[in-house]
Amino acid sequence: MIRHDYSRVDPKRRANLDYKKKQFAKPEFKQQDYEHRLNYYILPPTAEITLEEFETWAINRLKVLSELEACSFRNKTPEETTEYMTGIINKYLPLRSNSSRSQNLQGERKKDHYSHFILRLAFSATEDLRRRFARLETMLFRLRFKDDDIRERKEFVSSLKLEWEEVGEDEKKEFGSELIAAGGVRKGEEQEWFKVDWERVPELVEQRRVFLRRGKAYVPQREQMSLVVAEFTKRLDDALELTARALPRLDEDDRLAPILAHLSQSFATPDAAYSSSDASIDGLSTITAASIDTLSTHFPMCMQNLHTNLKANSHLKHYGRLQYTLFLKGIGLNLDECIVFWRRSFKLMTDDKFAKEYKYNIRHSYGDVGGDANRRGRGYTPYSCQKILTEPLPGAGQNHGCPYRTFTVDNLTALLQKTGVNDRDLLRTVKEDVGKQRYHVACNRVFEWAHRREIKKVKDDGSWSATDLDTIVHPNTYFKRSWLLKHLGEGNVGVVNGGEKMEE
Amino acid sequence: MPQADAQPLKPEPEPQAQDVTMSDTPSPVQGSNDKVNLEDLFDDEDSDPEFPSSVPQINSEEEPSQTEPIKITPRSSFSDPEIIRAFYQRLFPFRYLFQWLNHSAAPSNDFAHREFAFTLPNDAYLRYQSFTTADLLRKQCIQMLPTRFEIGPVYSSNPRERKTLRKASAFRPVSKELVFDIDMTDYDDVRTCCTGASICHKCWSFITMAIKVVDVALREDFGFKHILWVYSGRRGAHAWVCDKRARLLDDSRRRAIAGYLELLKGGDQGGKKVNIRRPLHPHLDRSLEILKRHFQTSILIEQDPWGAEDKYAHLLQLLPDPTLRAALQKKWDSSPSRASTAKWADIDALAKTGALSKSSRDLLEAKQDIVLEYTYPRLDAEVSKKLNHLLKSPFVVHPGTGRVCVPIDTRKVEEFDPLGVPTVTQLLTEIDEWEGEEGKDGGKKLQDWEKTNLKPYVEFFRTFVAGLLKEEKGGVKREREDGGDAMEF
Numbered sequence: 004m005i006r007h008d009y010s011r012v013d014p015k016r017r018a019n020l021d022y023k024k025k026q027f028a029k030p031e032f033k034q035q036d037y038e039h040r041l042n043y044y045i046l047p048p049t050a051e052i053t054l055e056e057f058e059t060w061a062i063n064r065l066k067v068l069s070e071l072e073a074c075s076f077r078n079k080t081p082e083e084t085t086e087y088m089t090g091i092i093n094k095y096l097p098l099r100s101n102s103s104r105s106q107n108l109q110g111e112r113k114k115d116h117y118s119h120f121i122l123r124l125a126f127s128a129t130e131d132l133r134r135r136f137a138r139l140e141t142m143l144f145r146l147r148f149k150d151d152d153i154r155e156r157k158e159f160v161s162s163l164k165l166e167w168e169e170v171g172e173d174e175k176k177e178f179g180s181e182l183i184a185a186g187g188v189r190k191g192e193e194q195e196w197f198k199v200d201w202e203r204v205p206e207l208v209e210q211r212r213v214f215l216r217r218g219k220a221y222v223p224q225r226e227q228m229s230l231v232v233a234e235f236t237k238r239l240d241d242a243l244e245l246t247a248r249a250l251p252r253l254d255e256d257d258r259l260a261p262i263l264a265h266l267s268q269s270f271a272t273p274d275a276a277y278s279s280s281d282a283s284i285d286g287l288s289t290i291t292a293a294s295i296d297t298l299s300t301h302f303p304m305c306m307q308n309l310h311t312n313l314k315a316n317s318h319l320k321h322y323g324r325l326q327y328t329l330f331l332k333g334i335g336l337n338l339d340e341c342i343v344f345w346r347r348s349f350k351l352m353t354d355d356k357f358a359k360e361y362k363y364n365i366r367h368s369y370g371d372v373g374g375d376a377n378r379r380g381r382g383y384t385p386y387s388c389q390k391i392l393t394e395p396l397p398g399a400g401q402n403h404g405c406p407y408r409t410f411t412v413d414n415l416t417a418l419l420q421k422t423g424v425n426d427r428d429l430l431r432t433v434k435e436d437v438g439k440q441r442y443h444v445a446c447n448r449v450f451e452w453a454h455r456r457e458i459k460k461v462k463d464d465g466s467w468s469a470t471d472l473d474t475i476v477h478p479n480t481y482f483k484r485s486w487l488l489k490h491l492g493e494g495n496v497g498v499v500n501g502g503e504k505m506e507e
Numbered sequence: 508m509p510q511a512d513a514q515p516l517k518p519e520p521e522p523q524a525q526d527v528t529m530s531d532t533p534s535p536v537q538g539s540n541d542k543v544n545l546e547d548l549f550d551d552e553d554s555d556p557e558f559p560s561s562v563p564q565i566n567s568e569e570e571p572s573q574t575e576p577i578k579i580t581p582r583s584s585f586s587d588p589e590i591i592r593a594f595y596q597r598l599f600p601f602r603y604l605f606q607w608l609n610h611s612a613a614p615s616n617d618f619a620h621r622e623f624a625f626t627l628p629n630d631a632y633l634r635y636q637s638f639t640t641a642d643l644l645r646k647q648c649i650q651m652l653p654t655r656f657e658i659g660p661v662y663s664s665n666p667r668e669r670k671t672l673r674k675a676s677a678f679r680p681v682s683k684e685l686v687f688d689i690d691m692t693d694y695d696d697v698r699t700c701c702t703g704a705s706i707c708h709k710c711w712s713f714i715t716m717a718i719k720v721v722d723v724a725l726r727e728d729f730g731f732k733h734i735l736w737v738y739s740g741r742r743g744a745h746a747w748v749c750d751k752r753a754r755l756l757d758d759s760r761r762r763a764i765a766g767y768l769e770l771l772k773g774g775d776q777g778g779k780k781v782n783i784r785r786p787l788h789p790h791l792d793r794s795l796e797i798l799k800r801h802f803q804t805s806i807l808i809e810q811d812p813w814g815a816e817d818k819y820a821h822l823l824q825l826l827p828d829p830t831l832r833a834a835l836q837k838k839w840d841s842s843p844s845r846a847s848t849a850k851w852a853d854i855d856a857l858a859k860t861g862a863l864s865k866s867s868r869d870l871l872e873a874k875q876d877i878v879l880e881y882t883y884p885r886l887d888a889e890v891s892k893k894l895n896h897l898l899k900s901p902f903v904v905h906p907g908t909g910r911v912c913v914p915i916d917t918r919k920v921e922e923f924d925p926l927g928v929p930t931v932t933q934l935l936t937e938i939d940e941w942e943g944e945e946g947k948d949g950g951k952k953l954q955d956w957e958k959t960n961l962k963p964y965v966e967f968f969r970t971f972v973a974g975l976l977k978e979e980k981g982g983v984k985r986e987r988e989d990g991g992d993a994m995e996f
Contacts, residue, residue, distance in 0.1 A: 184786040201729065205759050209766030211788040218730030218752070359630050396772050399696050399780075399885065411779075 037112035039159040040100050041147060043235060044242075048117045057121060058262050063095040064118035065266060068139040075142070080440070088146060100152045124253075125266040127246040132267060137243060141236045148228055160227065165234055170196040170221060178214060178221070185214035186223040195224045204229055287486060290336045292344035298334070301485040303446060303478045304406045305391060306330050307422065312402045317351045322394070322403040324361075326386055328368045333385030333479040338369040387477045388443050407433075407442035424449055447475050450485065457488035585909030585931055586628065586654050594931050595648040597938060597955040598911075599902055600965045605641030607749070607972045608658070610979040614640050620681075622659030622666045624897050628652055634659075634897075635666040654906045657897040659683065680895040685731075685753040685761060687768075688898065689717045691742035693885035699810050704907070706742040711925050712805040714744050717884035720794045721746060721768060722917050728790060729753075729764065733975045735968075736915040738928055740905025744915060745898055749975050758894055765891040770883045779825060781876040781883075795875060798882040806881050807848045816843040819850060825880070826854070827865060827873050834862035901968065904931045913964040914971065929960040 035046065052060075070091050074084040092098070098115055099105045119140070126136035148156065175182065175196070182196060201220040207213045207229050214221040222230060290298065299310045309327045313319050319327065324345075331341055342365055346357055366372045370382030377383075391405050406415060412434055419430065429452050436445035451458060461467035475481045584590070609618035623644065625633040633651075638644040648656070660683035662669070669678040691698070691706055691713065700709040718736055725731045725748060733749040756764075767790070771780040783791060806812065813819040819839055823832050834857050839845060845853075858870055890896050901912050909930035915923050929937075941958035956965050 181789040184792065185788050201763075202756070202760050205763035209763040211767055211790065214789055215728035215767075216730075217727065395888075398771070399693055 035113070035116070037109055037116065039162060040098055040112065040155060041144070041151060041159045042112065042116055042119070043163060043238065044116065044119050045238070047120050048113075052117060054258060054262075056117075057259070060114050060118040061121040061125065061262070061266055063114075064122055067092055067096050067143065068122075068136075071139050071142050071146075072135075085146060085150070092146075098147065100155055102152055102155070121263075122266065123243060123246055124250070124259075125263040127243050127250055128267065133240075133243045133247065137236060137239050140239055141232060144235050145228070145232050148231065160231060163231070163234070165230065167197040167199045167222075167230070170198050174198075178216070181214050182221055182223075185212065185221070186226075197222045197224070197227070197230070199230065203233055205233070287335075287490075290334060290340065292336070292340045292347060295331065295336070295344055298482075298486070301482050301489065302330075303475075303481040304418070304422070304449070305404065306478055306482075308406050308418065309402055313348050317349055320401045320403075321364075322397070322401060324364065325368065325383075326391065326403045328365055329383055329385040330478055330482075332369060332382070334482050338366065338371055341365055341369070385477070385479050388446070389476065391478070392442055405442050405446070407437055407445045408440075412437060419449065424452065426452060443474070443476060446481075450475060450481060454485065454488045457491055460491065461488070585904060586906050588628065588652050590931055590935065591628075591652045591654065591904070592649055593935055594904060595645065595652070598931075598934055598959070598961060599645070599648070600956065600968060601641040601645045601648075603965065603969050603972050604900065604902065605644070606976060607968075611976060617661055617682075620662045620665055622662060622897070623900075624657040624659060625651060625653035626655050626657075628654055635669060637666040655903040656900055658900045659897040660895050682754040683894055683896075685748035685756060685764065686890055686896065686898045687721060687746040687748075688739075688887040688890040689714055689721075689744050689746075689884060690739070690887055693887065697806075697810070697812060697881050699812055699814075704741060706925060708924070708926065709805070709809045710742075712801065712809070713882075714742075714925075715920055715923070716798055716801050716805065716882050717886075718744060718746075718915065718917060718920050719797050720884050721886070722920075723793065723797070724768060724790055727793075728767075733971070733978070734917070735901070735971055736917055736920075737901040738910070738913050738915055738923070738925060739899065740903075740910050740912045741908050742925070745901075745912075747898075747901075751979065756894070758892060761894065762892045765886065765888040768884065769886060769888050770879060771885060779876070779880075781879045783876070783879075785872060787875075791879075794883065795879065798878060802878045802882055803848075807846075807851055810881075811847045812881065813847045813850050814844060819843075822850065822877070825873060825877050827869055828858075828863055830864040831858055831862050831870070902964075909933075911961065911964070913961070914968050916967055934959045934961055 035048065035050070067088075071084070071088060074087060079087065096115060096118070098111050099108060101108065105111070122136065126132040151159070170182075182194070186194070186196075198219050198221055201208050201213075201215055201218055204213060204220050204222055204226070207222065207226055208215065208220060212226065213223070295310075296314075299307055302310060306327060309319060309323050312323070313327070328341060328345075331344065332338075336344065342362060345361060345365055346354075349357055349361065363372060367377065368382045370378050370380060372378070373382075388405065391403075392408060394404060397404050397409055406418060410418060415437065416430055416434070419433070424430065429448065433445045433448055436442070436448065458472060462472070471484075475484065605618060606612065608621055609615055611617075618641075619637060619639045621637060622634065623636040623638070625636060625647075627633060633653075636647070636656075638647070659666075660680035663679050663681050664672060664677060666678075672678050691710060692703075694710065694713050695702060698710045698713065700707050722734060722736070725734055725746075731748045731750045731753055735747040735749060737745045737747065739745055770783070770791070772782065786792075787795065813822045823836060826832050826835070831854070835850075835853060838853060838857065839850060854870070854874070858867065863870065890898065899912060901914060903912055904910070905912060909932060910925075910928045911931060911934070913928055937959040938955050956962060
């Protein structure tokens with residue numbers, strides 16, 4: 004492929020061609036000039052690049068995006084994410100500021116621009132991919148916006164020509180104290196505010212970080228990022244929608260299509276996958292409703308907590324039921340037994356009420372009823388730690404979620420002690436982990452402590468490899484590993500199927 | 508095919524041989540005396556569009572003379588089919604419900620593409636029902652006698668035809684009122700008077716407080732004007748924010764409002780439920796001002812949450828100051844059953860005597876947090892966050908209590924008495940017992956609801972709907988009541 008990197012007719016002039024001649028006219032491409040480091044990706048690229056560039060640029064960007072996603076799955080704080088991502092971004096998708104006086108400013112920006120649009124093509128096909136792509140691109144944009152040079156950021160923002168109204172002096176006086184209280188500014192600090200429709204800054208509204216009055220949000224200047232980012236997301240969402248619609252009409256030969264297909268496939272969820280083979284554990288006889296209570300000693304804390312609450316109250320609220328049902332499904336309890344289990348557990352309830360109000364939901368989770376998609380997919384997959392950790396916190400009377408996250412430290416300690424975890428050093432480190440929001444690390448620590456003898460044994464005799472003792476990121480893995488470890492030498496010798504590949 | 512409306516017994520329209528082209532153009536037939544008979548005759552068939560029924564209020568004028576008075580005893584079950592039928596025939600304000608959801612007098616897609624979901628007497632749940640006019644909705648209600656029905660969003664195409672669409676994406680929710688659900692179950696850990704499904708006047712004050720706080724925030728902060736509060740029939744209240752701007756909000760914006768109004772976080776093991784930064788956000792500051800007044804009476808005196816021996820541990824837990832905590836513990840252990848008011852006063856009294864290791868500011872903030880934990884509205888936020896969430900319609904009967912889900916006038920929210928809301932049986936008796944001028948002097952005939960205690964509620968709803976319609980039309984001027992509402996603070 005020949006690469007033209009000299010610019011020709013200004014793209015604006017293209018339309019001025021006589022329409023009769025248009026079909027004979029050569030397509031005119033233009034190299035864009037990137038004035039700012041940040042890009043709202045409004046104009047699609049029009050210059051030519053090689054196929055190789057097409058692929059490698061896209062893969063590099065994809066690498067950055069997947070790492071970003073991994074950060075959010077691991078519940079990293081914004082600071083940790085920034086720290087972790089800096090290296091990765093510099094390696095794969097560097098983007099320097101004007102002041103850096105780098106030789107390759109335009110090249111970097113071009114790569115950023117083109118790779119964005121290539122991925123747009125690859126990820127606009129399904130709703131799911133679009134949402135994920137928009138979310139990650141927004142994260143990337145936010146990350147870059149944050150560390151942009153203040154002056155250049157200002158220039159970039161003013162180049163966007165976003166419409167917002169500045170708050171006048173009289174209004175500042177009238178709502179002075181409210182503005183300060185809402186924005187969390189110290190008194191005396193010089194402040195400017197913008198006035199916009201509240202719909203434009205939903206996240207600031209949600210966190211009560213702006214003053215609201217009659218549908219207008221008074222956004223402090225330093226929250227400008229939220230506005231700019233929201234606008235970025237909005238435009239990207241709209242553009243993706245358009246791309247999706249145009250996609251079937253993409254007049255494409257077989258050069259790009261395979262690359263695009265490959266790209267979107269390799270964007271598979273790095274989420275802890277649950278495979279149905281996880282359910283089958285050698286040596287564990289078929290699980291029945293009656294055996295759940297015995298097995299519950301192998302459950303992770305999030306499920307044990309639900310189990311004890313269910314026993315104590317003969318009831319669980321919706322999200323608790325959902326979380327627990329899916330887990331039970333995951334350990335291999337079949338639908339009929341599951342219904343028996345819940346029926347017995349809700350012992351204060353009439354059969355009629357149970358059948359009317361609860362049975363359907365259990366069947367729905369198993370994919371026995373519901374829409375076509377639900378039935379074909381055999382219901383929902385059991386929740387991973389990531390899912391449980393990112394769900395809304397439980398409200399009054401609710402018990403779902405991860406206890407390491409939802410319990411106060413004191414209550415958590417009490418809970419752990421009740422289940423026999425009494426090692427003081429362990430409890431202290433668990434406390435530290437929880438303080439740093441590393442809930443799954445705390446959970447794994449407790450697991451390792453509770454199974455320390457067995458783990459030592461399998462390590463010593465080499466029957467389990469290091470990957471089999473990898474960090475647990477799924478409650479069902481917790482159960483399976485716990486059960487296998489506690490039943491070593493009972494003929495099954497820790498043979499694991501599927502997910503955890505194991506050689507004897 | 509809009510004809511599907513004429514076949515309400517099945518959720519999925521089957522191919523119909525009859526020609527039912529008239530079904531979407533029902534013209535009000537004045538004085539159709541034979542109407543009721545026809546309807547009775549054809550009841551087992553599909554309602555025949557050749558004989559469109561008249562608009563509800565005309566019917567209700569005719570029907571008393573046509574139908575035998577229903578024998579109503581106070582012991583009649585609320586979900587007795589005869590009772591339900593009579594309720595839909597004679598009392599339910601279909602016309603205003605239609606206007607409310609349609610946003611204009613002439614039938615439009617706002618109503619025709621709106622999802623209704625019926626709960627049938629056998630507890631089957633029938634989703635994706637839709638109707639072109641109020642009258643077809645009424646007909647299906649009378650025919651199927653749902654114990655209640657719920658209202659969902661307006662879809663991009665007719666919900667009954669969703670399966671005939673070539674692309675699934677062509678069927679998606681477009682708009683719905685922003686709704687809120689406040690339910691007493693969420694207050695179970697702070698109310699002492701009742702548990703579970705039962706309520707009394709004492710615990711209703713939780714709902715009153717919630718309505719006040721949420722209503723002010725929606726009006727003042729978000730600038731919404733048309734907010735309808737509805738008693739949920741047993742122990743809660745719903746809010747329907749009907750402004751166009753609210754109806755068009757997407758899920759993320761709905762979530763933002765829910766988040767803005769939500770304060771209490773964490774389950775039973777989560778410890779302190781209120782964690783807010785200082786200075787207080789204006790919304791919280793204002794809420795605290797409203798709630799403070801209620802805290803003394805509704806909480807300390809009526810609920811008496813820390814009166815019992817085993818209860819005050821929680822209060823101690825919420826105080827940050829170890830010295831003060833120890834002093835209070837000592838004092839209360841010696842007289843455990845001191846009333847909550849006294850215990851609350853003890854906190855300040857002991858703090859003054861010097862049992863304070865932290866600053867008095869910390870104590871004040873902790874006390875504010877406690878007030879909020881016990882009084883701040885507890886929304887069922889999931890209901891508000893989703894555009895396609897269904898919510899029970901106003902004016903249906905609660906099957907358990909028999910009470911009608913009537914609107915609550917926020918200007919008189921303190922006076923609202925959930926236990927005084929008329930039940931369906933009571934209302935039907937009132938119609939029978941009514942003795943008035945009707946027909947005697949040839950004056951204007953009254954509609955059945957006007958003869959009962961439902962009258963003020965329907966009239967309130969009518970005014971509310973009229974205000975909404977006026978604004979939808981690009982109404983001339985703001986309604987007067989706006990000023991009245993703003994006066995509440």
